[in-house]
Amino acid sequence: MNGMNVAAMASQTTPALSDDIKQLIDRALKMEKWPIARLISMVEVESDSAAEQRHVILDYLDSVVEEANRDALVVGITGTPGAGKSTLIGELCLRMLQGSDDLFVAVIAIDPSSQRSGGALLGDRTRVKFPSKDKRLFFRSQASHQELGGLGKKTYHAVRLLRYIFDIVVIETVGIGQSELEIDRLSDLTCLVLQPLTGDQVQFMKAGIMEIPDLFIVNKCDEDALAKKSYHLLRASLKLIDISTEQDSDRARPVFMTSALKNKGIEELARHILSLRQDPESFKNREIQGEYYLCKWIRQNYGGYGIEVYQSIKQNSTSERFSFEDREKAFNRMIKGMVKPLESFPCR
Amino acid sequence: MTENKAHQILDKNGEVSADRPWIFRTYAGHTNVWATNQLYRENLTKGQTGLSIALDLPTQCGYSSDHALARPEIGKVGVPINSLDDFQVLFDNIPLEEMNTSMTINGSAMWLLSLYVALAEERGVDVSQLKGTTQNDVIKEYLARGTYIYPPEDSMRLIVDMYEYCLHNIPSWNASNICSYHLQEAGATPVQELAFALITAITILDAIKERDCFSEEEFERCVGRISFFVNAGMRFVEEVCKMRAFCEMWDEIAQQRYGVKNPKYRRFRYGVQVNSLGLTAEQPENNAWRIIIETLGVTLSRKARCRALQLPAWNEALSLPRPWDQQWSLRIQQILAYETDLLEYPDLLDGSHVVESKVKDLKEQAYVEIDKILSMGGGLKAVESGYMKSALVGSQSERMRRLTNGEQIVVGKNKWIEGIASPLVSDADGGIFMVDAKAAERTLEALAETKRTRDPKRVEAALEKLAADARSGENLMPASIECAKARVTTGEWSDKLREVFGEYRPPTGVDGQSMNIENESLQQVRGKIETFIKEHGYRPRIVVGKPGLDGHSNGAEMIAVAARHAGFDVIYFGIRLSTTEIVQSALEEDADIIGISLLSGSHNEIVDQLFTELEEQGVKDAIPVVLGGIIPEPDYPGLIDRGVKRIFTPRDFDPMLVMDQIMDVIIENKSKVAH
């Protein structure tokens, strides 16, 4: 198991690609589960040496995956706890894979961490029943730790990694407060899961959240009558929002009525997502995304001053291509001499 | 004619008399249909009139014996039933019309009742004469016992189908038996027990009302058919009050909510198994006394006395009871009923202000809880949202906390631990009952034989009809009975309905739970976790897995909650998983350790499966495995040899100490794997 240990690897001085990692990546690209999982762990870890590690991994992937042309569509699923997100994701994934042998889907499900102990209970797997050993599906849980909105650099890096390996990456958020905004940053398609005829909608409207999603799903429509009723209700309120926010009313945002339990409406949703994957328009700009997470992280650790430092680096940057790791490295070099980080150990 | 004194019971002729004792039950069934048939016939010749049938876990979960999940469990905790052919053997030479047959069966209850009816019809027995009970309380399966199959709505529909069928065709059959027994075993407080059991009854009756299949008179009879299965723990005064509260509340609910006029149909009829959760592995001989005390809770008050009673055995926390162990428990009942004067008096507690006030208090709190659940949309909604399950896990965590810090004294466990070793456990067989592994082969052969000799066309047609009726909403009993006669198997019947209804996994109740333990072991393990994070840059991850059909979730839930409290990131995704699913999850989550919980007695087979899987994936050395549950000591060497790093039992009741040891295993393994 030489080289499987994150810390041991991270402490290597040369950032060159080691044989171990190369082998791991090659196996991951053959969709072997453990190597994929190991790589996720490696890019999630935060420390200076781990950042080097991440750089190496992502660079190598960049070079080998180019020809494979796998830039996954990232689908973010949000909604209140209990709305049925996990169950729906389970059914959705199975449906997307039906009748297709070379589609690969990864799920990252985020659950909240305890404020007191720092630990987390990651239970979204309870709701997904994937055929075991199917290489086309990969499920990973992630603890939100102390991240605002439950999504942070850790998720960003994991998603970035998975984008190289899979065709579709689905993210399930903790579904409380900030996460709707955050998930929209990270995903190409943001879906809000609502429960029929509950207070959800009103709450979301008040919080301004209904403006964010690209698509709405009313889940738990086990009976058709219920589906119809909630559809009209939602449409009516969306109309109001779209007028008030001057959104293009010709492009009404799609609404899907599903029952994850009774397997209704899942097929339509699956088809919709698969069709978006074919459309280059669906994909958000990866550089803006990277910049956002970098800035978020800098702000969290170094405040407004850090951002100023970063801006100056950006202005002086000569390379055309945005590379998160290059910029991060540059920033770290610069800031190290100037200040001490606010948190000595940001990954907790 | 005698003078009427307040302390006497008079019979209808005015003579001083005494009550008849409750029914003494023993719950039996194991190995295979031949062995169990022999056991039943022996018991019947000894004068027993009722049969209480224990079915094995595959049968309870809707799998035939030849299913992969079934293999390690065949015949372990009950008798395996695959088809009507098995039932023919099980009841060979047993007159159905004379029997009162009770079956502990839930998810697949309709199937077992159909087999029973089909058997009667094939034998030419008048079906309307059959007497008995199918447990068939699926709500408590989702909450505590684990042998559910279908989603809540569909399960409820099966239950209502059975009520409808039974009332019209087998009027003396109790279509279901509402259980609070299992709720207490899963941690329920007396108030939770009252509220959740009564909510279950309400959920069933509301569903029956909604179907509107009975006349008013029939509906009253149907309410009268509802019976309960209750628990009684060590706080026996409170338990007596709980029983009185049950009786009063059921009477009130039947009258007020359902307008039942005949008081006979509002009576709270119940059987009991006393608490086993509190029986200890430490100084197990003390359990005998505990069992006696628990028995008082359900026998003292004449008004609220149980109809039937079954007792666990002194070695409950060690393994399945042997015949002698069961006999010793039966003796407790006999001594109480026949040697004491308990049965000679009217209600002893009537007029006690203390009891009255306590009963009132319990009732008030239980009604608050019932109203709360009704306002959430009722029992099924409170299953789906996880509300009730979380409440139970919360109570169980609280119990663990009290045990750990000594707030709740358990003699021999957390107090007065020193003592002379018990000669009881040093018997030749170590006090442990083992099932003959070869017996399963015979069951499998019989299943293959049934499949070979039956008419495949009839099977297919019967299953098609079952699916069609399931879709159309037709009562499923007739189609099921035809399936039974066509020699459809348990697995086939269940799978057909899985196709239509889908399968269901209830919420685990662990998310958001905390365990308020603050002790030295916590400080110690938190320290180790801190160091680990500093060194490795992430929080240690544990997969807590429940492989196989074992429904004992308490241990795994407590370990999951405790691990989060200690500071682990915990992956726990419920019960009834295959070892493949658990290993896959550990791979995908890049877990630092796998913790397996097993109480069903199948640990040897399942641990072997698990390691085979880990070896195939090439991670046997990378991901260490620890095991917990009911693991008899003679099995330790084999398990350690196979690769298990640590074994935990009920004796390890300080969860933080357990966590500390788990951390040690992780650290050990990290240092080994690194270089």
Ligand code: B12
């Ligand atoms: C409570 C209980 C139940 C409850 C379970 C409720 C629930 N949701 O868990 C109910 C009433 C539902 C139940 C049902 C049955 N039960 Co039961 N039950 C028990 C009982 C009394 C206590 C178990 C318990 O919960 N203890 C409390 C928890 C917290 O402790 P624990 O699980 O031991 O866990 C501790 C340690 O073992 C360890 N640990 C456990 N797991 C893990 C995992 C890891 C990773 C780690 C580190 C540590 C660890 O740490 C924990 C904390 O201290 C035991 C006997 C006993 N006293 O132990 C019988 C017992 C386990 N049951 C038994 C049987 C037979 C059954 C039934 C089959 C009866 C039947 N025929 O219907 C059914 C089966 C149901 C099913 N689907 O599987 C047998 C098993 C026999 C065997 N192994 O050979 C036992 C031993 C009783 C007996 N002597 O007959 N049961």
Ligand SMILES: Nc1nc2c(ncn2[C@@H]2O[C@H](COP(=O)(O)OP(=O)(O)O)[C@@H](O)[C@H]2O)c(=O)[nH]1
């Ligand atoms: N009736 C019904 N229940 C559902 C449906 N989808 C999910 N559920 C249930 O809702 C509960 C919460 O589901 P889960 O997927 O964990 O929700 P999440 O918290 O949003 O991820 C579970 O009990 C599910 O079984 C559905 O379509 N219909």
Ligand SMILES: [Mg+2]
């Ligand atoms: Mg979820």
